[in-house]
Amino acid sequence: MTASEAPPGHPNAATAVTIHGLEFDYVPGQAVLSIPQWQIAIGARVFLCGPSGCGKSTLLNLLGGILVPRSGEILVAGSSLGDLSPRRRDRFRARHIGMVFQQLNLVPYLSVLDNLRLAVHFGKQRPRPSDERLAELLSQLQLDRGLFRQRASHLSVGQQQRVAIARALVNEPELLIVDEPTSALDSDSRDAFMGLLLDCVATTGSTLLFVSHDRSLGGHFTETVDLRDLNQAGKDRHVA
Amino acid sequence: MLLELAGKSLWNRRGSVLLCVLSIAISLFVLLGIEHLRQQTKANFTRAVSGADLIVGARGGELNLLLYSIFRIGDASNNISWNSYQALAGNPAVAWTIPLALGDSHRGYRVLGTDASYFEHYRYGQQQALELAAGSIFQEPLEVVLGHEVARKLDYQPGARIVIAHGTGSTSFSNHDQHPFTVTGILAATGTPVDQTLHVSLESLELIHQGWPGSGTSDSLQPASITAFIVGLTSRIQTFRFQRQVNTWSDEALMAVLPGVALTQLWRVMGVVEQSLFIISSLVLVAAMLGMTTMMLASMRERRGEIAVLRAMGASPGFIFLGVQLEAVIITAVGVLLGLGLLLAAVAFGGELLLEQFGLYVGAVELTGRAGLIVVAAFLVTILCALVPGISAYRISLQSWPAMPEPADNADGQRTS
Numbered sequence: 001m002t003a004s005e006a007p008p009g010h011p012n013a014a015t016a017v018t019i020h021g022l023e024f025d026y027v028p029g030q031a032v033l034s035i036p037q038w039q040i041a042i043g044a045r046v047f048l049c050g051p052s053g054c055g056k057s058t059l060l061n062l063l064g065g066i067l068v069p070r071s072g073e074i075l076v077a078g079s080s081l082g083d084l085s086p087r088r089r090d091r092f093r094a095r096h097i098g099m100v101f102q103q104l105n106l107v108p109y110l111s112v113l114d115n116l117r118l119a120v121h122f123g124k125q126r127p128r129p130s131d132e133r134l135a136e137l138l139s140q141l142q143l144d145r146g147l148f149r150q151r152a153s154h155l156s157v158g159q160q161q162r163v164a165i166a167r168a169l170v171n172e173p174e175l176l177i178v179d180e181p182t183s184a185l186d187s188d189s190r191d192a193f194m195g196l197l198l199d200c201v202a203t204t205g206s207t208l209l210f211v212s213h214d215r216s217l218g219g220h221f222t223e224t225v226d227l228r229d230l231n232q233a234g235k236d237r238h239v240a
Numbered sequence: 241m242l243l244e245l246a247g248k249s250l251w252n253r254r255g256s257v258l259l260c261v262l263s264i265a266i267s268l269f270v271l272l273g274i275e276h277l278r279q280q281t282k283a284n285f286t287r288a289v290s291g292a293d294l295i296v297g298a299r300g301g302e303l304n305l306l307l308y309s310i311f312r313i314g315d316a317s318n319n320i321s322w323n324s325y326q327a328l329a330g331n332p333a334v335a336w337t338i339p340l341a342l343g344d345s346h347r348g349y350r351v352l353g354t355d356a357s358y359f360e361h362y363r364y365g366q367q368q369a370l371e372l373a374a375g376s377i378f379q380e381p382l383e384v385v386l387g388h389e390v391a392r393k394l395d396y397q398p399g400a401r402i403v404i405a406h407g408t409g410s411t412s413f414s415n416h417d418q419h420p421f422t423v424t425g426i427l428a429a430t431g432t433p434v435d436q437t438l439h440v441s442l443e444s445l446e447l448i449h450q451g452w453p454g455s456g457t458s459d460s461l462q463p464a465s466i467t468a469f470i471v472g473l474t475s476r477i478q479t480f481r482f483q484r485q486v487n488t489w490s491d492e493a494l495m496a497v498l499p500g501v502a503l504t505q506l507w508r509v510m511g512v513v514e515q516s517l518f519i520i521s522s523l524v525l526v527a528a529m530l531g532m533t534t535m536m537l538a539s540m541r542e543r544r545g546e547i548a549v550l551r552a553m554g555a556s557p558g559f560i561f562l563g564v565q566l567e568a569v570i571i572t573a574v575g576v577l578l579g580l581g582l583l584l585a586a587v588a589f590g591g592e593l594l595l596e597q598f599g600l601y602v603g604a605v606e607l608t609g610r611a612g613l614i615v616v617a618a619f620l621v622t623i624l625c626a627l628v629p630g631i632s633a634y635r636i637s638l639q640s641w642p643a644m645p646e647p648a649d650n651a652d653g654q655r656t657s
Contacts, residue, residue, distance in 0.1 A: 064552070066551065086556070086557075087556055087558070090551075090554050090555065090556040090557075091554060091556075092554075093552070093554045094553060094554020094555075095554070099552040101548070101552070104545040104546075104548070104549065105549060105552075106549060107245075107546055107549055107550065108252070108545075108546065109248050109249060109251070109252030110245075110248060114248075118241070118245070118550075118553060119553045119554075121241045122553045122554035122555060123554065167553070168552075
């Protein structure tokens with residue numbers, strides 16, 4: 001399917017994410033992703049599931065603007081990522097898209113507060129969120145003030161993941177992408193983490209795209225999507 | 241922000257960074273040190289002959305004549321007879337002469353036989369005349385005037401009595417024991433070989449050598465020969481004519497050299513050594529730079545995650561690239577500063593040793609154009625070398641995430657995807 005066959009690609013401000021005729025491959029001829037049409041409504045909490053290797057990570061890279069589709073269009077918060085220069089796409093990501101990975105979300109040698117300040121720096125928001133605002137956000141994630149000046153690498157995995165949410169939300173992005181954030185946590189911490197994440201998203205009003213292969217988490221979300229239903233490329237190929 | 245990040249990243253890896261800084265500091269210390277020494281040696285040699293129009297000695301190497309007569313390095317191949325000296329000194333073109341007789345020593349310091357004209361006409365540095373720091377010049381036989389360094393090192397005061405040894409080694413078995421000298425004066429410091437010299441009259445030397453083979457046979461104290469003499473002409477225009485007269489002297493094989501010309505020869509000889517040292521130390525610097533490149537390139541593997549995080553925050557690949565470049569420049573900058581510090585310290589504390597061991601007077605470090613060029617070149621090489629890890633980081637930053645290794649500090653993280 002090509003872009004011309006997709007419905008008229010008018011930027012739709014009412015969606016957080018709109019995909020038209022997305023095609024992507026790492027090796028020409030071996031399509032990894034083919035998504036004719038997908039939308040995420042503003043404020044939605046979407047649970048995207050699917051087994052390993054079905055293209056989840058690739059889709060997130062595309063939504064984050066790190067990879068560029070072979071054809072088709074991706075709109076995030078009304079802006080077409082493909083129309084932006086690489087430099088502007090990086091700036092757009094800094095300001096409008098928050099990302100949390102399964103592990104290693106912080107610059108290890110910076111303090112908790114410095115990690116947040118760095119995200120603020122790239123976000124280039126005016127006025128800059130004050131240190132007070134950062135502290136408030138961290139407190140909301142139940143991080144003790146005593147940790148603020150600690151090196152990120154000295155924190156436990158659970159603490160690091162909570163700081164990662166703060167870091168991703170500090171610029172109040174329209175879209176928050178979270179990829180397997182609980183895989184390194186035990187089940188008690190996982191539930192606490194999910195609770196805090198959803199509270200914070202509610203506060204900032206960000207749309208949440210949560211990716212996991214763990215279907216038991218599905219109950220927290222307004223919508224559950226299996227990537228295998230979405231992806232027409234549909235072949236079971238292992239890709240990173 | 242870039243600077244802060246680069247600084248903290250370096251501090252995080254301070255162990256290996258410190259080693260890089262040290263190797264760069266040492267190579268810059270060597271490079272700048274050689275450059276400084278080169279300048280200082282030139283200045284030193286030039287300092288010591290500022291008043292002389294010509295130097296006359298037995299025929300041989302021009303450079304050799306200059307070295308033994310002025311710098312007390314090496315020995316004369318032959319002497320000048322007293323008669324030839326008298327005849328040439330009487331030439332109407334000659335304004336003054338300073339006779340020089342060498343061959344004796346005192347505890348490693350050379351003894352120079354001369355006369356009062358030495359204190360009157362010898363010039364060093366910016367045409368400065370010799371000055372006495374204490375006492376007076378020699379009047380009678382067996383009186384000695386000490387160079388500043390000799391008096392200071394051996395702790396002699398005017399009135400002290402010393403014995404002179406035959407030959408120029410620091411330990412001589414034939415001392416002139418029966419003829420002890422009395423110190424009458426001490427010269428002020430000059431920063432030239434004068435400081436390491438003991439000055440006595442020609443008559444004194446004749447007196448202590450009476451009865452030795454090769455000395456005069458008469459009882460008078462008029463010397464039979466001298467080693468060399470320095471000539472001041474009435475007019476510079478006479479230089480080449482007088483030089484030719486000396487060079488074609490029929491009684492014995494003599495030679496007159498212009499100190500400037502002989503020095504140029506010296507620079508040429510030294511130039512080869514300088515060049516080799518310069519090339520070697522440049523290679524040391526390049527090796528240090530390559531070491532830094534290797535360190536940074538190796539660290540890229542463990543920094544993949546960090547780069548991915550920065551990218552997720554919105555850093556452009558250019559930001560990542562510049563960060564790596566900046567880290568390299570900071571390492572070099574600290575290395576340069578440390579190298580300069582080492583050099584300053586070495587000159588402050590080691591200058592004394594050089595003066596003592598080699599009679600080399602090393603002045604304060606001043607950054608000349610060439611030293612500046614060396615520093616600029618160091619930074620250029622840094623930027624060039626840092627392209628390798630910089631481009632590596634740039635390419636990593638274009639890769640999709642999560643292409644990340646296990647986080648370094650949390651071994652308990654498990655990998656699923």
